[in-house]
Amino acid sequence: MPYTVTYTNLWRWSAEYHRSKIKPLKNMMRPLETVELEAARKFGMVKANGSIDSLRILQEAEVRASATGDAEDAKTLKTLEELHQFRVCISCIRTRIATKLEPCPCDIEYGAFLASKSSFDASRFWVVIIGIDAYDQFPLDGAFRDAKMILKYFIEDLGVPHTRIQCLLAPRSIKKGEAANFKRPTSANILQALYSLVTNKAIEPGDNIVVYFSGHGSCYPISEQLGCMQCLCPVDRDTIDAAGKPTLDISDRELNVILSEIRRSKGDRITVLLDCSCMKDASSISLSDSRKSRSLPPGTTPAHKILKYSERRLSKRFPDHPSILARDWHPDLTSHVIITACNDGQLAWEVLWADGTVSGVFMRCLLQALRAAKATTYENLCRTLEALCSPQTPGAVGANKTSLLWYRN
Helix, strand or coil: CCCCCCHHHHCCCCHHHHHHHHHHHHHHHHHHHHHHHHHHHHHCCECCCCCECHHHHHHHHHHHHHHHCCHHHHHHHHHHHHHHHHHHHHHHHHHHHHHCCCCCHHHHHHHHHHHHCCCCCHHHEEEEEEEECCCCCCCCCCHHHHHHHHHHHHHHHCCCCHHHEEEEEECCCCCCCCHHHCECCCHHHHHHHHHHHHHCCCCCCCCEEEEEEECCEEEEEEECCCEEEEEECCCCCCCECCCCCECCCEEHHHHHHHHHHHHHHHCCCEEEEEECCCCCCCCCCEEECCEEECECCCCCCCHHHHHHHHHHHHHHHCCCCCCCCCCCCCCCCCCCEEEECCCCCCCCEEEECCCCCEEEHHHHHHHHHHHHCCCCEHHHHHHHHHHHCCCCCCEEECCCCCCEHHHCC
16 A cells, blocks of 8 residues: 555654654665665666666666567666655655754645655656746746746655656856756757657657746737737747748737647647736837736738748658648647636736845746645646735636646545
8 A cells, every 4th residue: 555644643743753764665665775775776776886876777767668668678767767766755755854843834745745645646747847937039047947936846845756847948148057958948849849749659648748937928919809928939930041031920820729639649638837927919018117018019021921830840750640620729738737827808927025136927836736736637736826816817728628737536
């Protein structure tokens, strides 16, 4: 049976009590450690003194599973990720013993993480995180920070292995050595990260897939009949590529087709979190140095040309997809749940908070709501956000919005 910690037990906070929980965890780890040692030998990563570097072995297993698509490699990777989670749990317990912490609200988070192992497996999460501050025009100040905050949530709160997370980040300034930890969120890199969710053989049907975007959005008029096309703005929008062509925004239609293809290949446990705004006729607005909107005016390429280029790109990868140029095109809402920072008639804001940091209103409220409501549905999560995010009105779109958060049901 899986090891769980109930909320009642959390309040019995003593070193003796928690030491007693380490032993059963270690017993469960032994067969996993045998697999780890076998993998180390296979990879040639056993040191001369017989020791091994568990993190390097996990990273190598991720590379091999992604490259080969071999079922045995995928099984080894899953085992090593489970072992990593057990080690995180033991580390949390020992930290609390060493610091002699008394029970407090944050301890409930720790207990909820352990208890949640019986209702979802964090090793079956795959996450793409995109955060862009460094736009050539109207740069932002908090999108990169927001991306780092959601990254911390997935790793520390949910226990998702870092090897399951792709980060595409563009801060306005980069600390020494930090650039090696993430890719630049160009249009090509963003699309490639999304395509990988379709093609990665290590992702099993039914795995949880999460895409988070923090940056500018935009809205392009199409026609009176078809309305507007909403887009995500990559860091290199409106720049000229090596072929002499402008780099275009990523349309909601193209994104919808990719999400549908992910569903066809991996199942419908897909969550998209968008901290941007795509309000019609909106320009980027800065009310002061401490308050900016996350919205840009349309780029130099009109909507119909963006759609034609996107259609050619999609047809090469997914020949059977419904054409996004069709007059009767409509989005597939069965493949995913999208949580938006605001409705179509509003702007998403980032602000300077009292603690001196800049971040999105949506992100601050989202993390607060996620940590307070472990078993809520996506729909109920948005109701909580509505009360916290005023004047923004977050929303949930998708056939599965009544599902429990992270599809725990």
